[in-house]
Amino acid sequence: MAITLNNGFKMPIIGLGVWRMEGKDIKNLLFHAIKIGYRHFDCAADYKNEVEVGDALAEAFHEGLVKREDLFITTKLWNSDHGHVIEACKDSLKKLGLEYLDLYLVHFPVATRHTGAGTTDSALGEDGVLDIDTTVSLETTWHAMEDLVSMGLVRSIGISNYDIYLTRDCLAYAKVKPAVNQIETHPYFQRDSLVKFCQKHGVCVTAHTPLGGAAANTDLFGSVSCLEDSVLKGLAKKYNKTVAQIALRWGIQRNTVVIPKSSKLDRLEENFQVLDFKITKEDMELIKSVDRGCRTNQPAKFWGIDLYA
């Protein structure tokens, strides 16, 4: 099942996120995922595992497990590379061993001090606050992203972690409209206005952190996991599914692409088994009521400032 982007390319509605996947586990996880049916992989320069993902993909192609043209590969421009878009994209392509990307995203709407080719450090000043590169506007970054399309290095370009104002602005200055806005959204952070705004204007929404980050974000950010929610647990029982499957199916039924991450083989399978049932309209309404407006992934923890304030 796929969503057609505003440029006609198709994006599989379920992808596998590879953030916090250990390099040594990647080959096994990716091979297993491909065998289950995953065709969409969500990467980023900042995840520091593009080389391992690339090695696994090369082996999968070599063994005839899957063809390049059957996959949808996303990666992301890091904050410190806004002034070096073409160089950064070529670096990711080289690490991934690919000739083109299906989707390249501006990871965050902030340009920070350049830390050197191929590096993705979050440079902090002596005050512990992120160092910003004031010479590059988001519009400049976007026009360089557009150049990647005309160079044939990427098929689609998009944004990530953009709010309504920034998305609106991007639509105004874009010659190539963003195909995707990848944002945190899950039952505890539904962001209905942003989702509706993007969809109305032809920008597909990809839900990152579609399980609310579960135990990983509870550990890292102290967040409350929607997988523990009593209403969602009740629905899981009713549909004979797991809470994770309810959260993912809900994401799909609101026309968002979901990219859950798991380093567990059985969970890769569980997270992919969400196309064989449908949540009723009434239960979709019920899930609306569990929203806590609660972001679970807060980069302020590392950057000394809250980008979303």
Ligand SMILES: NC(=O)c1ccc[n+]([C@@H]2O[C@H](COP(=O)([O-])OP(=O)(O)OC[C@H]3O[C@@H](n4cnc5c(N)ncnc54)[C@H](OP(=O)(O)O)[C@@H]3O)[C@@H](O)[C@H]2O)c1
């Ligand atoms: N654009 C951005 O700024 C941004 C930010 C964050 C994430 N992302 C993307 O979104 C992807 C997903 O986000 P995420 O990994 O932070 O959060 P997530 O997918 O919502 O949750 C991952 C957590 O859920 C656990 N999990 C996975 N399947 C489960 C299941 N069926 N039952 C119970 N627990 C389960 C995982 O543990 P195990 O691994 O142990 O199974 C891990 O702790 C990332 O990999 C990345 O590609 C993008």
